[in-house]
Amino acid sequence: MIEGALWRRWVFYNLPLTLFVFVLLFPFYWMIVTTFRPDGELYLPWNAPNYMPFWTNNPTLEHILYLFEETNFARWMFNTMFIALVSTVISLFCGVLAGYALARLNFPYAGGLGTAIFITYLVPQTLLFIPLAEIIRNFQLGDTPWSLILTYPTFLIPFCTWLMMGYFKAIPKELEECARIDGASRWKAMVYIIIPVAVPGILSSGIIAFTLSWNEFIYALVFLSSPDQKTVPVGVTSELIRGDVFFWGPLMAGALLGSIPVAIVYSFFVEHYVAGLTGSVKG
Amino acid sequence: MAKTKRRSVLKLAGGAAAASMGGMAAILATGRTPAFAQQRTVHWLKWVDFVPATDTLLKREMMPEAEKALGVKMNLETVNGNDLQPRITAGIQSGAGADLIMSFNSYTHLYANSVVDVSAIAEEVGKREGGIFPYAKAICSNGKIYMGMPWAVIGGMIAWRKSWFEEIGLTKFPDTWDGYREAAKKLKAKGRPFGQTLGHTFGDAPGFSYPYLWSWGGKEVDASGKVVLNSKETLESIKFMQGLWKDGMDEGGLAWDDTNNNRAFLSQTISATLNGASIYIETLRKPDQYKTEKGLPMNKDILHAPLPKGPAGQFGFHLLQSNMLMKYSKNQDAAKEFLKWIHTEANYRKFFESQKGFATPCTAKWESDKLWDVDPVMTPYKVAARLGQAIGNAGPPDAKAQEVLSKYIITDMYAKAVQGMPAEDAMKWAEAELKKVYV
Numbered sequence: 001m002i003e004g005a006l007w008r009r010w011v012f013y014n015l016p017l018t019l020f021v022f023v024l025l026f027p028f029y030w031m032i033v034t035t036f037r038p039d040g041e042l043y044l045p046w047n048a049p050n051y052m053p054f055w056t057n058n059p060t061l062e063h064i065l066y067l068f069e070e071t072n073f074a075r076w077m078f079n080t081m082f083i084a085l086v087s088t089v090i091s092l093f094c095g096v097l098a099g100y101a102l103a104r105l106n107f108p109y110a111g112g113l114g115t116a117i118f119i120t121y122l123v124p125q126t127l128l129f130i131p132l133a134e135i136i137r138n139f140q141l142g143d144t145p146w147s148l149i150l151t152y153p154t155f156l157i158p159f160c161t162w163l164m165m166g167y168f169k170a171i172p173k174e175l176e177e178c179a180r181i182d183g184a185s186r187w188k189a190m191v192y193i194i195i196p197v198a199v200p201g202i203l204s205s206g207i208i209a210f211t212l213s214w215n216e217f218i219y220a221l222v223f224l225s226s227p228d229q230k231t232v233p234v235g236v237t238s239e240l241i242r243g244d245v246f247f248w249g250p251l252m253a254g255a256l257l258g259s260i261p262v263a264i265v266y267s268f269f270v271e272h273y274v275a276g277l278t279g280s281v282k283g
Numbered sequence: 284m285a286k287t288k289r290r291s292v293l294k295l296a297g298g299a300a301a302a303s304m305g306g307m308a309a310i311l312a313t314g315r316t317p318a319f320a321q322q323r324t325v326h327w328l329k330w331v332d333f334v335p336a337t338d339t340l341l342k343r344e345m346m347p348e349a350e351k352a353l354g355v356k357m358n359l360e361t362v363n364g365n366d367l368q369p370r371i372t373a374g375i376q377s378g379a380g381a382d383l384i385m386s387f388n389s390y391t392h393l394y395a396n397s398v399v400d401v402s403a404i405a406e407e408v409g410k411r412e413g414g415i416f417p418y419a420k421a422i423c424s425n426g427k428i429y430m431g432m433p434w435a436v437i438g439g440m441i442a443w444r445k446s447w448f449e450e451i452g453l454t455k456f457p458d459t460w461d462g463y464r465e466a467a468k469k470l471k472a473k474g475r476p477f478g479q480t481l482g483h484t485f486g487d488a489p490g491f492s493y494p495y496l497w498s499w500g501g502k503e504v505d506a507s508g509k510v511v512l513n514s515k516e517t518l519e520s521i522k523f524m525q526g527l528w529k530d531g532m533d534e535g536g537l538a539w540d541d542t543n544n545n546r547a548f549l550s551q552t553i554s555a556t557l558n559g560a561s562i563y564i565e566t567l568r569k570p571d572q573y574k575t576e577k578g579l580p581m582n583k584d585i586l587h588a589p590l591p592k593g594p595a596g597q598f599g600f601h602l603l604q605s606n607m608l609m610k611y612s613k614n615q616d617a618a619k620e621f622l623k624w625i626h627t628e629a630n631y632r633k634f635f636e637s638q639k640g641f642a643t644p645c646t647a648k649w650e651s652d653k654l655w656d657v658d659p660v661m662t663p664y665k666v667a668a669r670l671g672q673a674i675g676n677a678g679p680p681d682a683k684a685q686e687v688l689s690k691y692i693i694t695d696m697y698a699k700a701v702q703g704m705p706a707e708d709a710m711k712w713a714e715a716e717l718k719k720v721y722v
Contacts, residue, residue: 039569039572040571040572042572043546043549043550043572043573044550045550045551045552045576046550046552048576126369129369129373130372130373130376130377131376133373133374133376133377133379133380134376134377134378136377137377137378137379142379218369221362221366221369221370222369222370222373225326225328225358225360225381226358226360227360234362237363237366238331238361238362238363238366239331239361241331241363241542242331242332242333242334242335243330243331243332243333243364243437243541243559243561244333244486244487244541244542244544244545244558244559244561245333245542245545245561245565246542246546
């Protein structure tokens with residue numbers, strides 16, 4: 001908190017924070033207004049007498065109904081949820097074990113290996129989708145959710161590993177050593193002592209991994225082809241952008257409804273998430 | 284309870300892993316699972332059509348009809364036009380994907396080594412329908428094979444507001460660049476500029492910048508493939524564009540994509556713009572939504588015109604769509620049968636009529652079809668396929684020409700100039716970029 005005169009608090013804290021929140025939330029506000037705005041208001045010229053860009057007096061559910069009646073949106077939501085959840089669980093499991101090993105087990109080249117894992121995260125997906133497409137073909141997984149569940153960990157595991165490695169390093173070794181002195185095996189010390197302490201970090205990794213899976217586009221575009229297998233990001237852009245015309249109402253409705261699960265996940269775990277990102281255990 | 288020893292678990296796990304690896308090796312060696320079932324399926328990947336009725340027609344009526352007539356299973360997939368290229372690339376690299384893929388412009392030349400020759404079908408259809416227009420032929424054929432079966436041209440014409448032009452004393456759209464600039468200047472003074480994108484977007488930007496260049500006499504290359512962009516004609520075109528942009532255009536157009544001019548026109552902030560017929564068709568579809576400032580349906584106030592002519596003539600560059608039969612396809616015969624089937628007159632007519640003039644067929648016969656008389660506003664589009672000029676002018680529209688198009692070099696030349704780069708420098712920059720491609 002900023003101390004001193006009131007104006008200092010306003011200039012250095014309240015005002016920047018308000019601006020920041022406004023910039024972050026305005027797209028969501030716009031999304032909500034457009035979702036409920038009738039078509040007739042979407043293309044009104046700015047000088048029209050009843051022009052109200054930031055509000056509508058005639059809210060409608062037609063765009064949401066269109067989304068559910070004319071497209072497979074409910075199915076896309078289910079697919080996205082299933083794929084994001086399973087790939088997040090797989091990635092977290094691997095990331096926690098790998099992160100622990102890299103942070104705690106003193107084996108040769110652990111540092112270099114940690115850096116190498118991080119570098120794999122930096123390889124752009126636009127390069128990786130081509131070799132991965134070949135693997136997906138070889139295993140006959142194309143157009144199934146498993147094509148994404150098994151490829152998303154290629155970028156999620158390095159991310160989770162790197163995040164968890166940093167988190168495990170911040171947990172005092174003494175906690176684990178006490179358990180070892182009391183007779184716990186390394187496995188037990190990890191499961192009963194370290195992992196409970198690392199829950200904020202695990203949740204942070206999980207939330208970010210879930211969000212990355214939820215929003216992923218290029219693999220979902222390339223590996224899935226049937227309309228009922230698609231995910232939300234691919235489905236809405238396939239069905240609601242026709243040539244050079246955007247169906248803004250349903251598109252915004254799709255974006256709004258598509259962001260709700262992510263918002264729910266964040267709202268449930270926000271405290272852990274903040275703790276996970278701001279540095280774990282105060283030893 | 285029997286105690287499980289760690290060693291026995293390891294043995295069991297090792298055995299299972301060895302067995303599974305052996306099985307996996309065998310699977311990988313064959314490239315398919317043991318239970319893989321051979322199916323006669325044709326997977327057709329195309330853009331999601333601007334006209335929703337066409338996709339509905341294809342999915343609900345024509346695909347079941349094709350299945351019945353040909354005894355194949357049809358899988359029609361639609362994706363956004365911008366997403367076709369990653370799908371093509373992934374398909375070719377992995378050797379699996381859709382059997383037929385819609386191509387935009389010279390993708391055909393770019394992927395020439397990965398497609399099957401469809402000359403027999405193209406020539407048969409051309410012969411039956413009065414010949415394939417040179418524009419479509421140049422893009423779909425390299426002189427030896429047809430890399431894609433010509434499907435349709437999405438014509439680009441200028442949509443303009445009749446009543447606003449009448450207010451400045453014009454009853455028809457100007458047919459020269461001088462007239463165009465003058466009208467734009469007068470309308471911009473009234474707060475209704477012309478709108479045109481010079482951004483990186485696949486349709487409207489090159490659809491304007493290429494014909495504009497050609498109409499002044501500028502060319503990318505000569506017939507032998509030598510870069511000849513650096514010319515007096517090109518320079519004049521750039522200088523004129525600099526003045527035109529300032530005098531009469533909506534200057535925000537530099538950042539527009541293909542959708543922005545639709546939105547600006549429908550919001551009545553611009554008075555004219557180069558586009559497919561989508562603006563007009565959208566106003567037809569929702570007459571109550573789009574009204575003029577006087578409260579009349581906007582569709583009664585829109586007309587179409589070709590781009591003006593310059594010192595070297597009048598040109599158009601439109602989006603040509605064809606269907607490529609991929610070499611990796613295991614259903615090539617079935618896909619060819621489908622192409623033949625959908626290009627029969629009765630079947631193709633269903634598609635053509637559902638488009639209501641948005642798509643212009645690539646053969647001569649359809650130019651005189653009665654559909655063009657139904658709505659006079661759409662009539663200018665009927666010559667889009669006949670008058671279209673392919674990229675890479677005056678050379679072939681080959682992979683190099685497509686690379687220049689994909690890098691937006693010609694469009695960027697004008698964009699840089701209107702942003703303040705001297706005309707000579709913009710031209711030299713574009714020439715240097717072209718030479719990197721045409722080595």
